[in-house]
Amino acid sequence: MIPASFDYVRATSLSHAIALLQDDPDGTKLVAGGHTLIPTLKLRLASPKLLIDIRHVEELKGVEIGETIRIGALTTHAELLASDPLNEVLPIFRQAADIIADPQVRNRGTIGGSLANADPAADWPAVVVALNAELELTGPEGRRHVTAQDFFLDIFTTALNPSEVLTAVHISRPLTGTQFRYRKIRHPASGYAVVGVAVALSLKGNSVAHAGIGITGATSHAFTPDSATQFLLGKSLTRENIDEAARLASEQADCMSDHYASSEYRKHLVRTEVARALSSFKA
Ligand SMILES: Cc1cc2nc3c(=O)[nH]c(=O)nc-3n(C[C@H](O)[C@H](O)[C@H](O)COP(=O)(O)OP(=O)(O)OC[C@H]3O[C@@H](n4cnc5c(N)ncnc54)[C@H](O)[C@@H]3O)c2cc1C
Structure with a gap:
């Protein structure tokens, strides 16, 4: 060691x-x-x-709330948990940070480190995918933005080039009234997600006007089940529609298998967790 x-x-x-x-x-x-x-x-x-x-690099610190929300890569899980201005706009950060590991890990671990590491069971990847965030990468050639969905390529593999730094996460301000949920089935030993589901959903009357879903833990990298998000648009959150969206999400998940959870079990968890998250929204 x-x-x-x-x-x-x-x-x-x-x-x-x-x-x-x-x-x-x-x-x-x-x-x-x-x-x-x-x-x-x-x-x-x-x-x-x-x-x-890089812990003392000022350009990588801080949370700025404007028309878009900019979260510096060095922002720790504990800072994301504690930030009232951030959680007034995007309460999903508190929901997720609250169930990442323990206070010791939350005090040191950073969102940039978590995203760059791209552990398939980490929590932040699901959140940034659900929020359709853009990740800011800076290297010798300058700065570029990559959508969260395009950033995660495979297990521990991202779109970062070897001489680039992940500098920030950018998120568009959500529509007024958008509701958020983060749920995870924790691995009993590590606390990482066996399956984690992040959802951002806005309703117009009784119909879904926008749905963002990010899933972690299930597959080699976080992904959005676009068959489910597209299905939900314009629909009301009836039991049948929720069940169909959850079924579509599960169908799209090419799940991993290990000695703790088989791919069939992970598929089942994707279905139940998406259904539970959607069932918790109020019209
Ligand atoms: C006991 C324990 C339990 C945990 N439980 C959870 C959990 O439940 N959920 C969860 O999501 N996570 C969990 N974690 C992971 C933890 O939350 C951190 O997010 C994770 O370790 C990475 O963040 P870090 O800042 O420590 O990165 P580091 O360890 O410093 O770096 C990780 C990797 O990312 C690279 N890197 C770091 N920052 C950047 C950057 N800005 N640009 C480019 N590359 C960069 C590094 O070179 C390295 O390869 C746990 C960790 C431990 C030790």
Whole structure:
């Protein structure tokens, strides 16, 4: 449980971090909260030559609420849980942060670290997919935005290039009256999602005007079941419509299997959790 030796540099700015990354992208790792990276180093699953500590980079901090909401990559789970201005607009951040791990992990782990790591069972990927967020990536060529749906490519694999930093998450202000739910079936040992479901839903009268759904834990990466979101548009939330949306979501999920949960069981959980989330919305 002792990492291989590495050099350590504390980055003083975003451009400093990018310049260091660019020197040797394959032999370098960024460290934010360190709650995934440090255990990975200790187990020697990674042995970078250089660790760049980005925790003091100001450009990666803070939550700004305007026409769009900008969340800096270094924002911790605890800060997302505690932020009243953010949760007045997007209460799903409190719903999800509240059930991520324990206070020690929440105090150090960052949303940027979680998204960049792309653990298939992490919570934030479902939330950013449901909110149709854009992820801001900054590298030597400048800044680009990638939709959350296009960001997650596979297990622990994202659209980040080796010399890019995930700098922020951008979310459009939701329609007035949008309701949010985050539900997860926790793995009893790790607390990660066996299946987690994030939903953002707005109703016009009794009909669904907008539905965003993000699912984590079930498949190799977070995804949106667009067959279900499209089906819901213009429909009322009757028992039959909820059941059909949940069935479509489950059908679209190409589920993983492990010794704790088979793919059939995960498919079943996607169906029941989507149905439970949708059933909790009020017209
Ligand atoms: C005991 C325990 C329980 C946990 N339970 C949960 C849980 O229930 N749900 C959940 O979602 N998570 C859980 N986590 C994960 C935790 O919440 C962190 O989100 C996660 O460790 C990654 O965030 P970090 O800031 O620690 O990233 P780090 O460990 O610092 O980095 C992780 C990876 O991302 C890269 N990286 C970090 N920041 C950036 C960036 N800005 N741009 C590009 N690359 C970057 C690093 O190079 C590294 O490869 C748990 C962790 C532990 C230790």
